[in-house]
Amino acid sequence: MAIMMPASDQAVLARRAEIVAALRAIVPGEGVIDSAAEMRAYESDGLTAYRQPPMVVVLPDTTEQVSLVLKYCAGQGIKVVPRGSGTSLSGGALPLEDGVLLGLGKFKRIREIDFDNRAVVTEPGVTNLAISQAVAHAGFYYAPDPSSQIACSIGGNVAENSGGVHCLKYGMTTNNVLGCEIVLMSGEILRIGGKSAENSGYDLMGVITGSEGLLGVITEITVRILQKPETARALMVGFAQVEAAGECVARIIGAGIIPGGMEMMDKPAIHAAEAFVHAGYPLDVEALLIIELDGPKIEVDELITRVETIANACGSTTCQISTSEAERNLFWAGRKAAFPAVGRISPDYLCMDGTIPRGALPKALARIRELSEKYQLGCANVFHAGDGNLHPLILYDANKPGEIERAEAFGADILRACVEFGGVLTGEHGVGIEKRDLMPEMFSEIDLNQQQRLKCAFDAQGLLNPGKVFPTLHRCAELGRMHVHAGKLAFPDIPRF
Amino acid sequence: MDTLKVRDAKDVEEVVRAAIANEQPLEIIGHGSKRGIGHAMATNAVLDVSALNAITAYEPNELIVTLQAGAPLADVLSLIDAKNQQFAFEPMNTAPLLGTPVSGTIGGMIAAGLAGPRRIKAGGARDHLLGAHAVSGFGDSFKTGGKVVKNVTGYDLCKLLAGSWGTLSVMTEVTLKVMPKPEAERTLLLRGLDDAAANKAMTAALGSPFDVSGAAHLPTSAFRTRIEGLGDIAGQGEALTVLRLEGITASAAHRAGSLRELLAPFGTATLVEDVASAALWATIRDVLPFAADGALGAWPVWRIVCPPASGAALGTVLARETGGDVIYDWGGGLIWAALPPKPDAHGPAVRERTNAAGGHAMLIRAAEDIRRTIDVFHPQAPGLAALSERVRASFDPKTILNRGRLTRGAAA
Known part of the structure; x- marks a missing residue:
């Protein structure tokens, strides 16, 4: 493991049997798992390069049990790592050797569907897709659609502020959640928000969303649902140069058109996807855009024409427009299967997740090509082009000595380039452990200290998911220390009135 | 009164650091347009950021x-309007309601977080603030977020800054999302509905696939005074339920037709377009029927947010019990209530009814002596209040910034 996790507390490990027994008293039956064989299923999440069996796994099924487990752990100084479906791509649910892994998988019930208030109240273990399915009969859906939506849980979506193909138009998780029930590390149960459009006081729901399981454990979520658009159609547009595709994206947005989705793939990604799903992708282009317009038919037809005109003006070499749902789904099939498709052409790959300003797309691609040369590793690129979110897939073979280290160094350089071009380290996968040590590329020590002070307001002992997000851990007392400067008014030249 | 007019982030740091050393709280102002909102602050030292007014970069x-x-809100709105863009959350201009001469600054817009009618479709200020540089109550400049829409790097402190009323940090520079202005807008008008029927009509519209971007109801009482700019729309003063559709022209017109059919059980809707429609929505956004220079200018005004389908029930009972007037926006999820003058501004009744409906109520306009008696911001449950206070202290442990603004009695 290339990344350092907080040192294990030997005193806690020595008391493992006692701890397991105490947890069994809270969560009876099969809700506590302590055998090495059974715990193996929990030793990693979607970032499979890192593995660590936990000290013990606890699967509570009521909020009261979650509260009692956290209260017990807080009292005993035991670390806790929360986990939803375990699909994190950044290692957010990687267990700790001396920590309790708190799985929310048993919270699988949708508690209330309220069409009049356009809200669903759900337990966190419900999958993203299941929410949409539960309201589909009335024409509603839950908009954020991460590609893992069949498996990923809504609790995990809130923890990671998940996005998806359609977040360009409909926003990320944070723009689609209304309230939650959260249990703090102390065991205290709090309710934040509800079915109202906004909450009173500080926007705690907003800061909990995307906090990667470091602030509290969510046991209930209220999400906003929308009516499904009447129709959707897609264009599949090929370009001989990546720059032209980038220009096309900029001009569509510049024309005031916000597509439901706007995805780009580069040549290696196109070839891998076509070989895998035979979607009919053109193989002689350098970049392919899939642009989806959704809404009333009259609007979609009009916008398709406008986008086609823009694409032609940008020098597209091929342009196909879907005329049926089957064809639209075929256009998407290759893009949606891009990750497994790349998995077929390379023994292993690393999936990166930086965001850049849209205008920097050609520059970023050129840099990735240079880095690919430098590190002598292939790279296939898929992007959420509409919002500048890059997913370079770095190809390597873990069985060849040194390749994983080279792949990781390549990935880190890509993320540094994203920051250099005015972007950020992660657009939707989260920091977790994967980008933890790169945080100083984007944030100063002062910036990070302010974030960690916020963590102290929720979890003063630092027991909830430690080792994630922040490269250096500080004690809360140290962070709260005020450095009082000279006690005089030191600004004689600032204008006074 | 000592006012320090800072010129850059460094000045802000210096002023805050000195304030910490002297244990001297600071009131943070831009144009001061919203100083009348909240409780009186425990200070007479003012940190004035109005000179930090540059437009750093605009990338349409x-x-x-x-x-x-x-940066003045009005100037920024003209700047982006010239490129046919807008803040999609439709920030409210508080000047008419509060009776101030100016509409304030960008910092004030974010710190207040008062979104307009499009809140139901596009979200609030919190959904459009992408990044910020700010000086905390430690006297340190920090940044959060970035300049791109899709970003999950670190905690999203922008969400806390939006709507924090200047109690967490002094924002110095912010990056906001702008959106293209819709090509066309069409508004359907239904006349003569009572509040309950109007709420049902708005619920039906918002539950339709027609992408409604505004849903408001003005009961008869809202037309007691003549509202400039509404023209014929005001009609004979019957109650008015309005639903907005925006987008490319053909689409807005098409959806207006479909929605009119859907709403047929509520009456025959008429249509207003573009300029007339925009004037109507500005009236609702800025709550002009309760304007400070109007007939109800002396009445206290509450801003109540609740689950949208319960709006009419809550608004009706408040109007009946107090003899006040209400206006509904956000499909019933936002109630503006102007209530007859009373020393407690009907606070206990408003809070009791609002709590029962699962909402929260803020006393946005009231004389200072009333604000000494009644909590301006909705009191939170004890656990949540304690967490909020720990969050506040994590930014400003000495309570230097806007001390006492959010909590009654804290200034003492």
Whole structure:
């Protein structure tokens, strides 16, 4: 493991049997798992390069049990790592050797569907897709659609502020959640928000969303649902140069058109996807855009024409427009299967997740090509082009000595380039452990200290998911220390009135 | 009164650090347009950011604008309007309601977080603030977020800054998302509905696939005074339920037709377009029927947010019990209530009814002596209040910034 996790507390490990027994008293039956064989299923999440069996796994099924487990752990100084479906791509649910892994998988019930208030109240273990399915009969859906939506849980979506193909138009998780029930590390149960459009006081729901399981454990979520658009159609547009595709994206947005989705793939990604799903992708282009317009038919037809005109003006070499749902789904099939498709052409790959300003797309691609040369590793690129979110897939073979280290160094350089071009380290996968040590590329020590002070307001002992997000851990007392400067008014030249 | 007019982030740091050393709280102002909101602050030292008024960068193709916090809201709106763009959350201009001469700064817009009618579709200020540079109550400049829409790097402190009323940090520079202005807008008008029927009509519209971007109801009482700019729309003063559709022209017109059919059980809707429609929505956004210079200018005004389908029930009972007037926006999820003058501004009744409906109520306009008696901001449950206070202290442990603004009695 290339990344350092907080040192294990030997005193806690020595008391493992006692701890397991105490947890069994809270969560009876099969809700506590302590055998090495059974715990193996929990030793990693979607970032499979890192593995660590936990000290013990606890699967509570009521909020009261979650509260009692956290209260017990807080009292005993035991670390806790929360986990939803375990699909994190950044290692957010990687267990700790001396920590309790708190799985929310048993919270699988949708508690209330309220069409009049356009809200669903759900337990966190419900999958993203299941929410949409539960309201589909009335024409509603839950908009954020991460590609893992069949498996990923809504609790995990809130923890990671998940996005998806359609977040360009409909926003990320944070723009689609209304309230939650959260249990703090102390065991205290709090309710934040509800079915109202906004909450009173500080926007705690907003800061909990995307906090990667470091602030509290969510046991209930209220999400906003929308009516499904009447129709959707897609264009599949090929370009001989990546720059032209980038220009096309900029001009569509510049024309005031916000597509439901706007995805780009580069040549290696196109070839891998076509070989895998035979979607009919053109193989002689350098970049392919899939642009989806959704809404009333009259609007979609009009916008398709406008986008086609823009694409032609940008020098597209091929342009196909879907005329049926089957064809639209075929256009998407290759893009949606891009990750497994790349998995077929390379023994292993690393999936990166930086965001850049849209205008920097050609520059970023050129840099990735240079880095690919430098590190002598292939790279296939898929992007959420509409919002500048890059997913370079770095190809390597873990069985060849040194390749994983080279792949990781390549990935880190890509993320540094994203920051250099005015972007950020992660657009939707989260920091977790994967980008933890790169945080100083984007944030100063002062910036990070302010974030960690916020963590102290929720979890003063630092027991909830430690080792994630922040490269250096500080004690809360140290962070709260005020450095009082000279006690005089030191600004004689600032204008006074 | 000592006012320090800062010129850059360094000045802000210096002033805050000195304030910490002297244990001297600071009131943070831009144009001061919203100073009448909240409780009286425990200070007479003012940190004035209005000179931090530069437009740092406007990139229409990236759909972002980066501004210093003191940039005048009106100027920024004209700037982006010239490129046919807007803040999609439709920030409210508080000047008419509060009776102030100016509409304030970008920093004030974010710190207040008062979104307009499009809140139901596009979200609030919190959904459009992408990044910020700010000085905390430690006297340190920090940044959060970035300049791109899709970003999950670190905690999203922008969410806390939006709506924090200047109690967490002094924002110095912010990056906001801008969106293209819709090509056309069409508004359907239904006349003569009572509040309950109007709420049902709005619920039906918002539950339709027609992408409604505004849903408001003005009961008969809202037309007691003549509202400038509404023209014929005001009609004979019957109650008015309005539903807005925006987008490319053909689509807005088509959806207006479909929605009119859907709403047929509520009456025959008429249509207003573009300029007339925009004037109507500005009236609702800025709550002009309760304007400070109007007939109800002396009445206290509450801003109540609740689950949208319960709006009419809550608004009706408040109007009946107090003899006040109400206006509904956000499909019933936002109630503006102007209540007859009373020393407690009907606070206990408003809070009791609002709590029962699962909402929260803020006393947005009231004389200072009333604000000494009644909590301006909705009191939170004890656990949540304690967490909020710990969050506040994590930014400003000495309570230097806007001390006492959010909590009654804290100034003492």
